[in-house]
Amino acid sequence: xxxxxQPTEMTATEGAIVQxxxxxxxxxxxxxxxxxxxxxxxxxxxxxxxxxGLEEKGRFSSFLSRSxxxxxxxxxxxxxxxxxxxxxxxxDRNSGGYQKVTFGTGTKLQVIP
Amino acid sequence: EAGVTQFPSHSVIEKxxxxxxxxxxxxxxxxxxxxxxxxxxxxxxxxxxxxxxxQDESGMPNNRFLAERTGGTYSTLKVQPAELEDxxxxxxxxxxxxxxxxxxxxPGTRLTVL
Numbered sequence: 001x002x003x004x005x006q007p008t009e010m011t012a013t014e015g016a017i018v019q020x021x022x023x024x025x026x027x028x029x030x031x032x033x034x035x036x037x038x039x040x041x042x043x044x045x046x047x048x049x050x051x052x053g054l055e056e057k058g059r060f061s062s063f064l065s066r067s068x069x070x071x072x073x074x075x076x077x078x079x080x081x082x083x084x085x086x087x088x089x090x091x092d093r094n095s096g097g098y099q100k101v102t103f104g105t106g107t108k109l110q111v112i113p
Numbered sequence: 114e115a116g117v118t119q120f121p122s123h124s125v126i127e128k129x130x131x132x133x134x135x136x137x138x139x140x141x142x143x144x145x146x147x148x149x150x151x152x153x154x155x156x157x158x159x160x161x162x163x164x165x166x167x168q169d170e171s172g173m174p175n176n177r178f179l180a181e182r183t184g185g186t187y188s189t190l191k192v193q194p195a196e197l198e199d200x201x202x203x204x205x206x207x208x209x210x211x212x213x214x215x216x217x218x219x220p221g222t223r224l225t226v227l
Binding site for chain 2: 004031033035041042043044045048087089091098099100101102103104105106
């Protein structure tokens with residue numbers, strides 16, 4: 001099975017930087033996703049890390065350490081529209097040999113003026 | 114390019130009734146996934162199609178749920194008979210495969226069983 005942990009809620013100020021952490025325990029690890037989900041909408045793909053290190057994409061960066069079972073999503077120059085839930089999801093090979101994605105419960109980020 | 118679409122957006126049915134949800138993936142995407150989010154819980158995997166074949170249905174909760182993807186295009190998920198605990202948001206996602214792993218989600222179908 002899998003165990004994915006991320007904080008339930010976070011609050012940050014417009015223009016600031018926020019880091020959302022995710023830890024996971026799994027066997028057959030084959031990548032980690034971050035998704036953004038605004039209330040009532042579909043999750044939107046943000047990033048995918050399969051190797052250790054930092055991947056930067058505009059204001060968003062994602063980091064992975066496979067040995068520590070740890071990832072974070074870094075959001076810079078926060079905007080009000082960044083208020084959303086951020087979902088950490090791990091891709092691994094399950095007991096049947098199939099690739100499967102398991103989601104964390106998500107971190108609800110509130111950006112305040 | 115059109116995204117993943119789902120129909121209906123909302124469905125309210127009574128316990129014991131049947132409901133069929135439909136998903137149209139992005140054109141050309143071989144992989145199609147169904148997920149469910151029950152209120153307050155995480156998004157949970159239900160099953161995965163590669164073209165018309167069920168690759169992995171380990172997440173299907175029980176035999177009241179039946180998914181099909183005839184012809185390898187759109188997919189349907191039927192719940193028969195529906196129970197109260199089936200209420201939630203059912204998401205469909207698709208991915209291209211062939212090394213492209215990111216999954217594109219549809220807007221979901223909110224199912225309420227009374």
